[in-house]
Amino acid sequence: MSTQHTPSDDRRTRTESGNEPAWLLVTRREVVSRITDKSFLIGTVLMVAMLAGFIGFTAWQDGKTDSVTLGATPDAVAMATAVKDAAPEVDDSVKITLVDLDDEDAAKAALREDDIDAWLHPADDGWQLTSESSEQDSLTTVVQTVVRQTVLADNAAKVGTSVADLEAGTTVSTDFLRGDAEKASVAQAVGFVFVFLFYLSALIFGMQLASSVIEEKQSRIVEIIAAAIPLRQLLAGKVLGNTALAMIQLLIYLAVGLVGLSFTSYSSYVPALSGPAAWFIGFFLAGFVALACLWAVAGSLASRAEDLQTTSTPLTMLMLVMFFGGISLDGRGQVIASFIPPVSAVVMPKRILAGGVEWWEPLLALGLLAAFAAVTVMVGERLYRRALLQTGGRVSLRQAWSTAE
Amino acid sequence: MLEIRELTRRFGDKTAVDRVSFEVPAGLMTGFVGGNGAGKTTTMRMVMGVLGIDDGEVLWGDRPITRLDRRSFGYMPEERGLYPKQPILDQLVYVAQLKGMARTEARSEVQELLERFGLGERAKDHLEKLSLGNQQRVQIIASVLPKPAALILDEPFSGLDPVAVDSMVDLLREYTRDDVPVLFSSHQLDLVERLCDRLVVLSHGRRVAAGTVSELRDAGVPRFRLVLGGDAGWVRDLRGLEVLDLDGTTALVEVQQEGAEQHLVAEATSRGDVHEFVRVRPALSEIYREATA
Incomplete structure (x- = not known):
C-alpha cells in the first residue's frame, strides 16, 4: 500500500500552485452563461428602450x-x-x-x-x-x-x-424644509422607480438563481462539483455572479434614467438625485445578497423544477410585502420600516429621496441590512449545503436544517 | 489503492449500506454489482464525499481520504447530466478548472478527448443537441478530467452502444495501465465478467461476495462432471459425494468430503472408459443469483 504510486501527489501541488479560486470560476460561469443568453439580453435592451422612450416622451411633452x-x-x-x-x-x-x-x-x-x-x-x-x-x-x-x-x-x-409701492411689504417669502411640491412629486416618482427596480431585479434574478440551483441538483452535476470543490464556494460563486449581473443591469438603468432626465426640464434635479441613487445602490447590494442566498435555498429544497413554485412561495410573499410596503408606507410606519431589513432596502432610499433624514439614519439602516445579509448568508449556506445533495423528493426546511450531511 | 472499511449509512430506520468493506486495487477494474436498491450508488456517493458517512471509513493509500484526494478522482454520478444549454467544450473546461486544471491546459485536453470520442466537430454544440449516446460520451470525458487518480463510475455503460462501450473500455484500460484504480457499477453481468478483474457483490446493503472472477467461481463447493462409457448409476453409492444430476452415462457431483473426487476418478477408470472428468465452475450470473437471493 505504501509503495502505491498515485498521480494525486503532483496534482495536489498543481492545485496549490494557485489557479483561480473555485468561487471565481463559478461566478464567471454564471455571468458568462447569462449574458450570452438571448432572453436576458433582449430583456435588458427592452427595458433600456422603455426607459429611454418614457423619458424622451416626457421631454417632448415639456418642450412642446x-x-x-x-x-x-x-x-x-x-x-x-x-x-x-x-x-x-x-x-x-x-x-x-x-x-x-x-x-x-x-x-x-x-x-x-x-x-x-x-x-x-x-x-x-x-x-x-x-x-x-x-x-x-x-x-x-x-x-x-x-x-x-x-x-x-x-x-x-x-x-x-x-x-x-402698493405691494411693498406684502411678500411672504417661502422656505420649505422638505422642499417644494414639485420636488416632492419628483421624489415620489423616483422613489417608486427605486422600489420597482428592486422588486423586479430581486424577483427576476432570484428566480433565475433558484432555477439554476435546481438545474444543477436535478442533473446531478452538483455531485461532480461537490466532489471537486466545497459547496460553500459554489454558493458564493452563484450569489456573487447573480449579484454582479443584477448590479450591472441596475447601473445601466440608473445611468440611462439620470442621463435621460438631464435632457428634460427636470434636469435641475439630477445632481440632487445622484446622492440618493448612490445610497440606493448600496441598499440594493446588501438587500440583494441577503435575498439571493434565500433564493438559492429555495432552489436547493426543490428536487425538480416543478417544486420551485412551492419552495419559493415564502420568498415571493416577502417580495410582495417589500414592494407594497415600499410604495404605500408613509409617516411613522415608513420611518420604522426604513430600519427593518429586508424592507429597509427599499424604504430607506425612498426616505433619503424625500429628504429630512438625519445623516446617521441611512448608515444605521444599511448596517442593519448588512448584518441581516450576513445572517441569511450563514443560515442559507447551511440549508443549501444540506438540502442540495438530498435526492428523492422535496426537502422541508426542518429536514434541511437538522439533517446530517 | 482505495479501501472501503465497514462503511455504513442509514436513512431514517433503513440501513442502506451496512458495514460494507472491499478494496479497489490500483491498476485493476473492480466491478460493483447488485440489484436495484442494493446500496451501490449510496456507497459510491460516500466514497466521493457527496454523502455523509454514518460509520466506517474510506482509505486512500494507507490514510483516510481527504477532500483534495477526492478532487483528483474522476466521478460519474448515476443520473447524469451536465448543463443542457451550454456548449460541451465550455462546460468540460469548466469542470476541469474546478478540479484544478489551468484554463489553457484544460482546453487542449478537452479538445483531445472530444476528438477521440468523435465529437471534435461538435465542441460548440449545446449538450442537449447531442444524441443520448454522445451525451454519455461527454459525461465520460467529464469524469476523466484531469487525468484521474482513481475512477468511480456509477453505471458508466448504460445507454452506450457496443462501439461506444469498446472505446470506453479502451479508455479505462489506459488508466488501469497507469495504475489507476477503477470502480464501476453495472447491471450488465456479461459486461462485468468480460471487463472486470475483480468483483464486489452487494445485496440489501451488505457485501455478499468479493474477489476476482475466478476466485468467486472457485469459491463454492467444487463440482465435477463425469462422462463414462457405460452407466453411471454406481456413483450414487460412493461416500463423500452428493450427486446433483444423473443422466445415463453422465453424472454431476458435488464434493462434500475432501479427496472424494480422487476416489471417484479411480473407481471410474477401474470400471471402464472415462470420456470426461472436469471441474464445473458456476457462471457469474449463477453466483450472483445465489449470492443475492
Missing part, C-alpha cells in the same frame, strides 16, 4: 409649445397686444398670435369657424375671454395674469402711486 390665436375687437387690441408681448414671461410654452376682428359678430363667427381659439373683449366689470370650450387653460392663466397686472398698474397710476 402651445400656439394659440387670440382674437381681439378694436376696443381690446391694446390689451391683447399687451398679453401677447407679456406671454413669454408668464409661460414660455404659450405662443400667441393676434387676429384683429371688426366686431362682436365677426368674433363669434371666427370662434365657430375655428379661425381663432379665444376672443378677448371688455366686459361690464373687467375683461372677458371667450372660447368654445375650456381647453385653453394655459392661455387663460396668461391672460388673467397680464390683464391683472395691466389694470392694476393703470389703477395705481390713477390714484398717483405705483404697483411696487
